[in-house]
Structure formats: structure tokens, C-alpha cells
Amino acid sequence: MSDAAAPKIALVGVEKSFGRKRVLDGIDLTVAPGESLVIIGGSGTGKSVLIKCILGIMRPEAGSIRIDGAETVGLRRRGREQVMRKFGMLFQGSALFDSLSVWENVAFGLVQGRGMDRAAAREIALKKLAAVGLGPEVATLSPAELSGGMQKRVALARAIAAEPEIVFFDEPTTGLDPIMADVINRLIVSSVRELGATTVSITHDMVSARRIADRIAMLHKGRIVWQGPASEIDRSDNPFVDQFVHGRAEGPIQMEVRAA
Amino acid sequence: MTETLSAIGAVFLAFLAAVGGLARFAVQALAAAASPPYFPRLIARQVLYIGYYSLPVVGLTALFTGMVLALQSYTGFSRFNAQSAVATVVVLSMTRELGPVIASLMVAGRVGAAMAAEIGTMRVTEQIDALTTLSTDPLRYLVLPRLIAGLVTLPVLVLIADIIGVFGGFLVGTYKLEFNPVAYLTQTEQYLETMDVVSGLVKAAVFGFLIALMGCYHGYHSRGGAEGVGQATTHAVVSASILILIFNYALTQAFFSR
Ligand SMILES: Nc1ncnc2c1ncn2[C@@H]1O[C@H](COP(=O)(O)OP(=O)(O)OP(=O)(O)O)[C@@H](O)[C@H]1O
Ligand SMILES: [Mg+2]
Numbered sequence: 001m002s003d004a005a006a007p008k009i010a011l012v013g014v015e016k017s018f019g020r021k022r023v024l025d026g027i028d029l030t031v032a033p034g035e036s037l038v039i040i041g042g043s044g045t046g047k048s049v050l051i052k053c054i055l056g057i058m059r060p061e062a063g064s065i066r067i068d069g070a071e072t073v074g075l076r077r078r079g080r081e082q083v084m085r086k087f088g089m090l091f092q093g094s095a096l097f098d099s100l101s102v103w104e105n106v107a108f109g110l111v112q113g114r115g116m117d118r119a120a121a122r123e124i125a126l127k128k129l130a131a132v133g134l135g136p137e138v139a140t141l142s143p144a145e146l147s148g149g150m151q152k153r154v155a156l157a158r159a160i161a162a163e164p165e166i167v168f169f170d171e172p173t174t175g176l177d178p179i180m181a182d183v184i185n186r187l188i189v190s191s192v193r194e195l196g197a198t199t200v201s202i203t204h205d206m207v208s209a210r211r212i213a214d215r216i217a218m219l220h221k222g223r224i225v226w227q228g229p230a231s232e233i234d235r236s237d238n239p240f241v242d243q244f245v246h247g248r249a250e251g252p253i254q255m256e257v258r259a260a
Numbered sequence: 261m262t263e264t265l266s267a268i269g270a271v272f273l274a275f276l277a278a279v280g281g282l283a284r285f286a287v288q289a290l291a292a293a294a295s296p297p298y299f300p301r302l303i304a305r306q307v308l309y310i311g312y313y314s315l316p317v318v319g320l321t322a323l324f325t326g327m328v329l330a331l332q333s334y335t336g337f338s339r340f341n342a343q344s345a346v347a348t349v350v351v352l353s354m355t356r357e358l359g360p361v362i363a364s365l366m367v368a369g370r371v372g373a374a375m376a377a378e379i380g381t382m383r384v385t386e387q388i389d390a391l392t393t394l395s396t397d398p399l400r401y402l403v404l405p406r407l408i409a410g411l412v413t414l415p416v417l418v419l420i421a422d423i424i425g426v427f428g429g430f431l432v433g434t435y436k437l438e439f440n441p442v443a444y445l446t447q448t449e450q451y452l453e454t455m456d457v458v459s460g461l462v463k464a465a466v467f468g469f470l471i472a473l474m475g476c477y478h479g480y481h482s483r484g485g486a487e488g489v490g491q492a493t494t495h496a497v498v499s500a501s502i503l504i505l506i507f508n509y510a511l512t513q514a515f516f517s518r
Binding site for chain 1: 297382385386387389390391392393394395396397401
């Protein structure tokens, strides 16, 4: 993980607005191969938008996003599909397909995306479900029959089922009890170690961040205000980071709330 | 009154603005048909959904349409002693106009709305984004099967509607208006040309495509949670209905004016 290694993901000057609202205002960020980056930041600061731009689901107005050195902004269909094969994504709201059963959700990328036959894909799906603590009795249920935390774990299993090179986790532990959160944290760590995957995770949960991050970046008002090794998060000397890590209402980050 | 008018105007303007995007959407979805993978199971599911489950409502409306046609044309035509044309009027009206239009309008309300709601929900819950990240083209997986199913199912549905409608006319004609059954059927068949039925079925195919297209398009582009999905549903039904009526005129013109 030396700085000399060619970055897996490299963003330069990425900007994204919705109408007049500028959400990303010049993001520069690199992630090395096999690295686990955690992005922290207040609610609504554009963390999910940032990940969607890297995935190519949203299109930034300006800037460059390189994956394995190749520019991906403005890619057309075919090229985009090629890059997409490297990605796995856990959506913040799980985004499970509610017309399919749990195991079909997990196997979806294998069957539709890679043309694997259903029986083989089912085996893999069951293994991935077991890895997130869900037994075979859950496999044939519909997503609507699961609790929010269970849905999140199914979504996690789906994100890693095809063993992608780069996995994005948008708040993987939100809505889970602390024990299950720890199981998921370990799973993320081990998928990095064993698959050699590069991961980018978003979290509000500092326990989780410390556990899975090699490096942490903090997003505020559309910019990266601090980034550094996870071990330095407590001595960053950055008022934004300090406020966030200690969860204080007073500080440079002003939440947009008014007393009634 | 002016509010109503301005609302209609706004819908119309939005409609015009959407035409370009709509054409692009349709072309992109249809372009996916040029290469595999296809999803035969998804197409079959949609055919079942559009066709089979629409049968009761389409059958019922066709029956009553045929019945009222017979009654109206009888009371109207008796003013100049042309009652004998009732059977012909019923079968021509059903096959050429009312079969395709009424069945399609019913299906637009039922299926177009459901498609917009389903795809719209998938949009706002990020399921469509999830499809993309799983290397599956949402246009190919969600939209194309529905377009194909709409295109092939509506003609079948309309053929059934035609038959039921003619049967409705026959019931009223023989039981209430006291036509001779054999004479009524002979009348029905006498002036009917293949083109009358075929033109109706071609219309049905076009309408079926339009219904699915509007359902998918509005669902696909819905935003803003449950409210957005609700609007998409309304737009899908309204735009499909308007398009059906406009295309009906254009197609009639194309078929029967020489
Ligand atoms: N599709 C969209 N259309 C319009 N505005 C959007 C859209 N998606 C996001 N936004 C806006 O972008 C901003 C950032 O949203 P984003 O979802 O990235 O926040 P976040 O940092 O992930 O927050 P959270 O931690 O609460 O998930 C928000 O203010 C939101 O209103
Ligand atoms: Mg978010």
C-alpha cells in the first residue's frame, strides 16, 4: 500500500449539483488497491452522491474519475458495463428486488450479469447468506418478509456475491444491533483480506469506522476536509473531525436546525 | 374554469417537452432487442398479467358496448326504416373502432397504471440503480419485456373483445329486438371484410405498445418518493389514453381513406 502503487480509484475535481445546490464541490480522492477507505461526514453532505458518481449511476458535471487508471466519466454503454463488472454496491436503503426471493436477489448478479446457471448460483447465494448470518430458511422468503436489519445483510450478501474487485458499502451497519454490526464489520475486513478487494464504506458509526478503515476521509460542504490513516483520527487536530468523532452539537459543523 | 384550462395546458406542454425524451427512451429499449440476452420468462409473466387478468374487465365492457350499440342503432335507424342494418353496424363498429379503443382504454387504466407504479417504486427505492450495478441493463430487463408483451397481447385481447361485443349485439338483437337469429348472423357476416378485423388488430398492437411505453416511461422517470410514483401513475394513464385516441384517428385515416 505504498503511495507509489497505481491507485485503484482516483478522483480529481469532481463536482455535482442538483439544481442550484452544489453537493460535491471539487473532490480529490485516491484509493489504493486493497485499501479500505471509510468516508465519514454529516447527514446530507453528499457521501451517497459521491459513491454514486464513482459507480457511474450519477454523472458529475466536472472532474475526472479513473478506475484502474482509465477515465470513466462520460463512458458510453459498453464501456460502462465493462467497468460495472468490477463493482459491488450495498445501497443505503438495501434496494432489494421485491419481486424476487432472497436467494434470487443474492444470485442476481451471477445469473443475469455473468450467465451462471441457477443451481450453481443458488449454492453460492446460500454460502454468502450464511456468511452474513442468515440460514437457508430465509432464502426462499421475499424481501418484504424480512426485518430492516435482515434486508441490509441480504443486500450485503448480494454486493459481495460476485466477488467484485471494488465494493462500496453505504452505511452497512446502520439499523443493526451492536453484535450483528460487529459481524458485518468483520465480514467487510475479511472480504478485503481474502478477496483482495478494495472497499469504500460510508458510515456514521465510529466503532465501525475504526474497525474497517485503513484510511478515513471526512466530507463536509462538498469537500474532503480531512483524510488520513485510521490510527490518526483521534489526533487529527482538525476541528471538523474532532466534533464528528465526539458527536458534539457545538463546533464548526452547523446542523441546519432551528429551535421552534 | 381558467384553472382547469391552464392545468390542461400545462399537461400538454409537459407532454410536448417529453416527446423527445420519450422517443429516445423507446429507441434505446427497442435497440436492446437486437442482441441477447432476452428474458422469455419475464415476457411470459407480462403477457399473463396484461392478457389473462384483463379478460374479465375487457370482456364485460365489450359485452355491454355491443349490447348498447345494437339498442342505439336500432332506435336511431328505425326513424328511417333501416333497422336491418343493426347487425352490420354492430360488427363494423366493434371490429374497427370500439373493440380496440375500449379494450385499450380499459387496459391503460389497469395495466399502464400498475406498470408505472411498479417501475416507479423500483426507481425511488434505488432498485433500478441496483440492477445497473449488477451488470443488468434496466431497459432490457424491465422495459423491453413489457413493450413486447403489450404489443403481442392487446391484439389477442381485442379479438376476444370483438367476438364478445358482437355476441352482446346478438343477444340484444334477438332477445329484445326480436330479430331472427339466423338472419342476424347472416347480416353480421355479410358486409364484414377481413380488413375491418385486421385494421382493428393492428390498432390494438399499436395501442398495446403505447400503453406499455407510457407505463414504463413514467415509472422509469419518477422521482420523489410515494408522491412521485403516484404522479407517474396518473401521467401514465392520462398520456396513454390521449395517445390511444390520437393514434386511433391517425390509423383510421391511414387504413380507410383512399
Ligand atoms: N436525486 C437527487 N436529486 C436531488 N437532490 C439530491 C438527489 N440525491 C441527493 N440529493 C441531495 O444531495 C445531498 C446529499 O445527499 P446524500 O444522499 O449524498 O447525503 P449523505 O451524505 O449520503 O447523507 P446520509 O448520511 O443522511 O445518507 C442532499 O442534500 C440531497 O438533498
Ligand atoms: Mg447517504
